[in-house]
């Protein structure tokens with residue numbers, strides 16, 4: 001049993017308000033040496049805000065933080081880091097046009113005797129930490145040239161290399177491949193054995209059994225439960241997160257299929273530069289009204305690129321034929337695709353989804369400008385009237401429609417992306433990882449909504465790397481592996497084993 005003397009970090013009575021939002025209302029948290037506490041809670045519960053306070057991003061309005069029993073105050077993140085608190089933020093925080101090495105050691109670069117940056121040591125130290133995280137990229141590579149999952153590993157490398165005593169990981173696996181997740185879990189085990197205290201935020205319950213010792217559950221800015229993981233059931237966690245009984249599990253309604261609404265033949269997208277010659281290679285698909293086509297594949301399988309190509313995002317490079325409602329189409333931009341009734345809700349919310357310095361209302365109506373313009377200008381009242389039902393439908397947690405989107409919690413930003421694309425009233429909806437960063441209860445609501453849209457006669461293509469999600473939602477499952485379609489299953493035939501098998505490039509190599 002852990003004892004009080006193991007407590008490395010202790011926060012008590014933490015309060016934090018933002019205009020219109022009481023984000024933290026008297027929160028206490030304890031973290032012990034060599035143990036991992038999972039911090040759970042619905043979207044907007046206050047998890048990231050608490051972590052921002054513990055890592056010096058904001059001062060609390062009230063409350064204390066103690067490190068080894070001594071009260072500390074951080075004027076900025078650098079002071080927290082100097083005292084041994086490392087953090088991997090929920091949103092990527094790298095300088096895109098610096099190298100991997102420069103990012104990892106930013107602000108603490110090794111210097112030569114003459115006071116210049118010692119690049120030789122910088123690169124050697126970087127190579128060592130990258131090896132620990134099994135990331136095969138050169139230290140001099142620009143971060144902008146890495147894929148999102150690799151950037152996430154670089155962030156983890158930065159926190160790990162600082163030899164923190166308290167390590168905060170805020171949804172660290174949201175864009176990692178299965179292999180990268182395994183490596184991270186290995187590093188976590190090693191850090192725990194060396195006495196590092198870890199705070200871990202996740203919406204993926206299956207991760208808990210792998211890494212977690214203690215659980216703290218937050219709701220509406222308060223801590224509502226603390227226990228050992230072994231004392232809790234999944235249902236008990238969900239109930240405490242929501243403050244009510246868990247609703248029934250999602251049940252897909254039987255599909256009522258109409259005519260073919262989308263057809264694609266031999267879609268091909270060549271790669272750029274080094275790497276695979278084809279990101280998508282001769283993929284064909286057919287989608288009917290009322291149908292949900294699930295696309296499963298591991299990170300890097302070409303799922304996102306397939307959706308992007310269908311949506312007219314790669315007109316110069318891609319080849320293949322697409323028809324909508326039996327009519328051949330040739331989209332030269334997403335504008336053409338939107339006009340033909342398509343919508344694509346992308347996975348990477350910072351890059352293509354949202355305009356951070358704009359309001360919730362402006363972001364949500366950005367793809368439906370034709371409905372909110374008056375005399376060539378956006379009418380705020382029309383915008384609000386048009387978008388409100390969608391914001392309510394997804395229960396976006398925001399003090400008002402005028403709140404800047406950057407101030408919403410990660411999961412609530414994701415909900416705004418879904419609202420934005422639904423507001424275009426599409427006939428064909430392409431969803432790329434629609435529930436990334438969404439809490440368990442909200443996930444079920446989104447599944448029910450996808451089901452409702454299909455019943456209303458839309459055709460939907462849903463990409464996900466979560467197999468249970470694909471199996472729950474889809475009428476048909478298509479599997480991609482390394483850019484190629486490797487299998488297609490009806491709902492009845494789509495067993496987890498079959499789908500996974502088709503998604504893995506070389507089963508033997510992974511099992512051994």
Ligand SMILES: Nc1ncnc2c1ncn2[C@@H]1O[C@H](COP(=O)(O)OP(=O)(O)OP(=O)(O)O)[C@@H](O)[C@H]1O
Nearest residue numbers: 018023043044045046047048049407408409410411
């Ligand atoms: N800088 C800010 N300005 C205004 N409001 C903020 C700010 N940061 C957070 N909030 C609000 O505080 C509340 C808690 O947000 P927080 O990001 O801590 O939630 P979370 O538990 O991390 O949720 P998620 O699981 O979606 O990431 C939300 O209502 C959010 O909109």
Ligand SMILES: [Mg+2]
Nearest residue numbers: 048090409410
């Ligand atoms: Mg968060």
